[in-house]
Amino acid sequence: MxxxxxxxxxxxxxxxxxxxxxxxxxxxxxxxxxxxxxxxxxxxxxxxxxxxxxxxxxxxxxxxxxxxxxxxxxxxxxxxxxxxxxxxxMDGLKWGAACDPSVVRDGLTFTKHIRQFHERMNVTPQPALLEIPGYFKGSPWTVIGHDAEVPWPARGQRIDYELEIGWVIGSRANNITPDTALAHLFGVTIFNDFSARDLQANEFAIGMGPTKSKDFAYGIGPWITTIDEFSDLNAIKMSVRVNGETWGEGDSSEMLWTPEELIAYVSIGDHIQPGDVIGSGTMGDGSALELGRSLNPGDVVELDVGGVGVLRNRIGQRPEESWWPERRDPFM
Structure with a gap:
């Protein structure tokens, strides 16, 4: 369904x-x-x-x-x-976000993306990536749906898409294990973790996780396909097109951490809720960064996930200059 x-x-x-x-x-x-x-x-x-x-x-x-x-x-x-x-x-419908999660969570599980991302950002992958299925938390208030315009982030210059699967939670859970995690999975959607790469590099240096580099837009949609329609979560075809040109293709087979492990890890000491969406992490070649490219205002991004559909969004125009913090010098 x-x-x-x-x-x-x-x-x-x-x-x-x-x-x-x-x-x-x-x-x-x-x-x-x-x-x-x-x-x-x-x-x-x-x-x-x-x-x-x-x-x-x-x-x-x-x-x-x-x-x-x-x-x-x-x-x-x-x-x-x-x-x-x-x-x-369907023609002419205005779509809302497929889901309204209580909090956005996004993992980092695709090995090829992890390697290529760190190479492009000129940083060394941390050994902790092999010890835990890391994820970050984002704002649920900037979730957008199919065909919605992506607002250009304040001070951002290098805007990127990220092709991900969204694991939609079906029932409340706390401290579960991987062997029971699938019982709490309602379905699959498409998750676009839009990123401002120039802002992200600066936030990485602080070491507290992404904020303004991510919390301007998260695409979720176009709809949810219930989990009973998937026979193998490790064989889902994925691709991305920008302005009709294919920029990346792959599938879900190269996940370092399984969906069950990611969901179980998120639940440790925390509570996942019905309708929460946990991003799988970006597929290898699933971001413009990995290709040495970025997006421009007006670009149309289409994420295609087998068994779900196509999530399409247009990048908005650059905003006028707004307030931004000024650099502090504690030794002045």
Whole structure:
């Protein structure tokens, strides 16, 4: 099953609607509308049907996933009974981010990318990369969806994409182990960890992890494919195109740390929540940095992940100069 969110304009502003996505038919099913119609056919009033349907299919994908199997069962039944009457053509839809995670987490697991990234950044890989599946935490407030424009970061000059798989968490977990981690995995999406490489180099020197080099945009979408549709998480085809030209191709086979190990490690002493998205780390040749290239305003980036689809975003224009900290000299 493929599940996403599209945006409609309401009286109080934009509203997110959860939908079942049928790419091969070029349509989506508005699940809230389909469920309301199903309930009305069984005798519910329109008002009561909408109240119930809005609970099962709220604006938040994370809240819907938290309902567990009831969410998927109701989606399947509503689509089967009234999907035809609640369908919309995909053409012209405004997409929201496929998920609204409580926190962004992004790993570093692809061996080829690790090697090439460190070579380009002129730094030596740390032995700790072989000891733990490292990851960083980012802002959930800058998550964007399919076809959204990527805001150019303040003071950034060298902008990059990063082709990653997004592991979508299905149930709350704490201190789990790899052998049980897959039971907590809801599905797979595409994760674009946009980066400002010039800012990133400066932040690396501080040693506290990335901030402004990352927290201007995280692409998540175009939708989520539920985990039952994948037979092998280590054989997912991946590619990236910029302005229609293929810049990188590969698959998920070269992960140093498995999805199960990454998810389990994140849960140690912490709590993963339904709808959280954990980035797999960038595929080898999955960033412009590895090719000695970078992005320009107006460039269109398309990340293609087998079994999911294509996440497309356009790079925005450079902003006007804004406030930025001035260098301090403690010995003045």
């Amino acid at each position: 493929k599940l996403g969110r599209f945006v409609v304009e309401g009286l109080d502003g934009p509203v997110q609607r959860i939908c079942m996505v049928l790419p091969e038919q070029n349509r989506v099913i508005d699940l809230r509308a389909a469920e309301a119609l199903r309930l009305q056919a069984k005798g519910a009033t329109r008002e009561a049907a909408l109240r119930y349907a809005s609970t099962v299919f709220p604006e938040s994908m994370s809240a819907a996933i938290a309902l567990g199997q009831q969410f998927l069962d109701t989606a399947a039944e509503a689509a089967e009974k009234n999907g035809a009457d609640a369908s919309l053509a």
